[in-house]
Amino acid sequence: MRLSDLEIAQAAQVEPIETIAARLGLASGEWLPWGRNIAKVDPAVARGERHPDSRYIDVTAITPTPLGEGKTTTTVGLTQGLGAIGRKGMCAIRQPSQGPTFGIKGGAAGGGYSQVLPMEEFNLHLTGDIHAITAAHNLIAAAIDNQMYHESRWSDAFFQKRGIEKVHIDPYEISWNRVVDLNDRSLRSVVTGLGALADGPLRQGGFDITVASELMAVLALARDLRDLRERIGRIVVALDRGGAPVTTEDLGVAGAATVLLRDALWPNLLQTLEGQPAFVHAGPFANIAHGNSSVMADRIALTQGGFLVTESGFGADIGMEKFFDIKCRVSGLMPDAVVLVATIRALKMHGGGPAVTPGRPLPQEYCQENLELLRSGLDNLRAHIRIAGLFGVPLVVAVNAFDTDTEGELALVRDAALQAGAADAVVTHHHARGGEGALALAEAVARAADAPRTTSPSPLYDLSLPLEEKLRTVATRVYGARDIELSPLARRQIARYEEEGYGTMPVCIAKTHLSLSHDPALKNAPENFIFPVRELRPSAGAGFVYALAGDIRTMPGLPSVPAFRGIDIDVETGRVQGLF
Amino acid sequence: MRLSDLEIAQAAQVEPIETIAARLGLASGEWLPWGRNIAKVDPAVARGERHPDSRYIDVTAITPTPLGEGKTTTTVGLTQGLGAIGRKGMCAIRQPSQGPTFGIKGGAAGGGYSQVLPMEEFNLHLTGDIHAITAAHNLIAAAIDNQMYHESRWSDAFFQKRGIEKVHIDPYEISWNRVVDLNDRSLRSVVTGLGALADGPLRQGGFDITVASELMAVLALARDLRDLRERIGRIVVALDRGGAPVTTEDLGVAGAATVLLRDALWPNLLQTLEGQPAFVHAGPFANIAHGNSSVMADRIALTQGGFLVTESGFGADIGMEKFFDIKCRVSGLMPDAVVLVATIRALKMHGGGPAVTPGRPLPQEYCQENLELLRSGLDNLRAHIRIAGLFGVPLVVAVNAFDTDTEGELALVRDAALQAGAADAVVTHHHARGGEGALALAEAVARAADAPRTTSPSPLYDLSLPLEEKLRTVATRVYGARDIELSPLARRQIARYEEEGYGTMPVCIAKTHLSLSHDPALKNAPENFIFPVRELRPSAGAGFVYALAGDIRTMPGLPSVPAFRGIDIDVETGRVQGLF
Missing domain, CATH: 3.40.50.300 (P-loop containing nucleotide triphosphate hydrolases)
Incomplete structure (x- = not known):
């Protein structure tokens, strides 16, 4: 009889996390126990040098x-x-999102006899890092609407008296959605701020799935707490009426958002089915x-x-x-x-x-x-x-x-x-x-x-290249395109982002994963295609400019028979059922 | 110099949670360590008898x-x-909501030299119970919209083939909002489901703060995992087109929602400033x-x-x-x-x-x-x-x-x-x-x-009383009202809820806390007032019928200078600043 991934995981002997931490080489003060056989490891450990072996x-x-x-x-x-x-x-x-777990996918902790344990925790809240991102992301969103609400009602003098300045957000230039860690198609596009006095501002917005938050990219790239704080402060959430970027720092919310991500910066330590240390951190x-x-x-x-x-x-x-x-x-x-x-x-x-x-x-x-x-x-x-x-x-x-x-x-x-x-x-x-x-x-x-190295690994391009050249380099050398084609919008954006100082960032191209090209129908190794770049956006906190080559969904939907229908709990043992 | 609550908390010597658990009387297998000096205690301990002392x-x-x-x-x-x-x-x-912490209130872990430690954790994510409620609540919300979306597009035969039945939710009778653990006025009333094909259903809805979720009341009242699962399954989220209640069980999402709350059922153990065990659980x-x-x-x-x-x-x-x-x-x-x-x-x-x-x-x-x-x-x-x-x-x-x-x-x-x-x-x-x-x-x-008891403590009223009598008993005997006055709507609802079997539940009256009466302006001990009941709602999972006597806000707003503006982190020490 073939066992399901969940059956294999639940039958496995999970070793105490102390044992795993010791096997990794950590001293007891370098990590904290965090629930069932999970540890969070102190970022201070990263200050050490890379081990020669x-x-x-x-x-x-x-x-x-x-x-x-x-x-x-x-x-x-x-x-x-x-x-x-x-x-x-x-x-x-x-770390996988919970959304697809309840939608179509089931668990994502590996599979068969190559899994990360504990499997239920891995696929559910783990230590709450994604929830922390949801909270921090939506706090920033609330700060945007709250700033607009109060600015539209009170005078300049009211603000000056309180030691803060009006930001004058352009309501049509807000680039910060809200997030939930769920597949929820009906939140893709919403109108918020309906109601009466004290319920504004009325505007159209939307929700992404949490793992699409720029904060997730920031968490994944942060070198330490200071770097995390600085990256969060650089995030651009909107433009003001003069076209200048509005950052989380401008809204006074960068510190509080970092506070919410303090523990999320500590990597989560789990184990493989055979007892090797397994880090699960950021997604x-x-x-x-x-x-x-x-x-x-x-x-x-x-x-x-x-x-x-x-x-x-x-x-x-x-x-x-x-x-x-x-x-x-x-x-x-x-x-x-x-x-x-x-x-x-x-x-x-x-x-x-x-x-x-x-x-x-x-x-x-x-x-x-x-x-x-x-x-x-x-x-x-x-x-x-x-x-x-x-x-x-x-x-x-x-x-x-x-x-x-x-x-x-x-x-x-x-x-x-x-x-x-x-x-x-x-x-x-x-x-x-x-x-x-x-x-x-x-x-x-x-x-x-x-083996002794004959070549030395390195990035593909130099950061000093213009954005357009970076895009061309990736598209032609990696994807195999003949050339790129920039939309008029993309061309304007490139000019603007280079002027604003984002020109020296690496590019992050969003394209289908089902083809080497931009077109999922082109299988194998397509040649001679022109790679179209429709639009660009800076992720100033993460530190890259992303380029869209096709429609990218940032909020999945649920199918007609979602996976959650098969998920339940054994009320005697507390064991999860139906998580694949 | 007078120290702030946060300064007192941060200067305190926090004892290892092992010491606190032992002081409480727990054996080592009865709890799990969960982050910085916090434990979660196994609900199985509650199976024991109340200690005679x-x-x-x-x-x-x-x-x-x-x-x-x-x-x-x-x-x-x-x-x-x-x-x-x-x-x-x-x-x-x-456990306090994070919303007010970033809004007006600052921390809520007691104050001065009577506090619960660790104070930062107490006021922020703690062990993620509120986040788990947010996730479970919004999963149920997604299940509602997803059911409506697919039912509106596919035939009865399509559903039968997949072994599920259409629910026929009345779109005007949905009583389940979405939630965020934030003060966010602009989410009080929203339109969801805008967009194109695959983005429905279009409808008006709203968000409450997470602690207002019925799931929070359910978590607070659950006697064990089985009881939690059963209460969640009884939650009514809408009515169908025939006027019958639609439960989470009808949507096939009760099991998955319980899975998300499995760890939240384990009470969190912290400590007082002087080392006594302090449970912080549900709010x-x-x-x-x-x-x-x-x-x-x-x-x-x-x-x-x-x-x-x-x-x-x-x-x-x-x-x-x-x-x-x-x-x-x-x-x-x-x-x-x-x-x-x-x-x-x-x-x-x-x-x-x-x-x-x-x-x-x-x-x-x-x-x-x-x-x-x-x-x-x-x-x-x-x-x-x-x-x-x-x-x-x-x-x-x-x-x-x-x-x-x-x-x-x-x-x-x-x-x-x-x-x-x-x-x-x-x-x-x-x-x-x-x-x-x-x-x-x-x-x-x-x-x-x-002291030896002369009286034996007991509830105020018998559950077999009709709902109206229960309301009258609380209003007249506790609040000091002369009588109650039911709106025509409340009267109809009482008749209906008693018919539906909710008549034997206790009542939970929602009124201002700033007066013994329903009117915050009536200070001291008002007399001779008539207590108005505007509307009722069953919380079938929690197991009470709540009655509204006045406007109750379930989503606070942020002030013009929110508390988050003063909150930041020391990037060297990782200490939180400005949490009062």
């Missing part, structure tokens, strides 16, 4: 099907595999934000020595590019190797296989050997290997094996990967067998990371 | 000024005083809900022996009445004594003194001896002593002393209290001097609670 690994993937190709399970499985070959393994992953979107877990967790882990395996969102074209160009620039840490997760399923899809749709049975092509389809899809794998090469980092291909994969198919992928320049290519069975199923992957990664 | 004390107050008369400081100070006289003291209080409104901390914390504490001091919201007419008629009925626990907090300031106001307004200097009458004004206001004190008598419980008057009170004034109040039937009446200085300042109060309370 540390290895830093980023896990990325080829262009996935809508089902995902097992990047998180590979991250956890590799960590367990490193343990199984006698190396010290640790991982650092993103920014991978389109309008950079899609990587926190700088703070990585800094802490790398002071302790051993292999730190982290994961970046979506494929190498998106999450990994942002890992190098945004996260590593901030942290000053560069990886020793990259793992590229591939599946036979996804490669067949790129080779022209029929559509893969969540909730529908997988078409026949994916359930039996089809070398033709697979061979046609290998260009996607080659493109991602080429992308990793741009950053000068050794790459190991991990073929995440499914029961239906044949030896011939697996061999074909391995050979293609090695020919394309991968340092190694191995099949991995961590989902079904845990660390024992990832021995070959762990050995390959250790070899690649331990 | 336990004493249960409720702290209430006379009708307050808008500044409040120090009920929480007295609760904490008395607990510390019990320690100072060698008795085992514990307290159980409500329902005292008007539309019952305004008392959790049944769970009280049950746990009373299994361990010693004095448990708890606090009920507003004056004896409101919070204490609901303590007996709602909370004690559910818990099956009856108090041994009640403490009535009075101040010279409030009594002078009742005697005809000028208005007391937050943020304005106190008028002269309150800063110097004025026996005349004080004497005129004593009727309010007498009325509250009479109210406690209705419940058959011994009462100790605690005169919360201010620097400006004179010996003559204090003696006048003590004498009046004793004449009116108080078991004792003492002056207390816990704010300035901690437990040492509350020795007399502790002695008096211990005497009253230890």
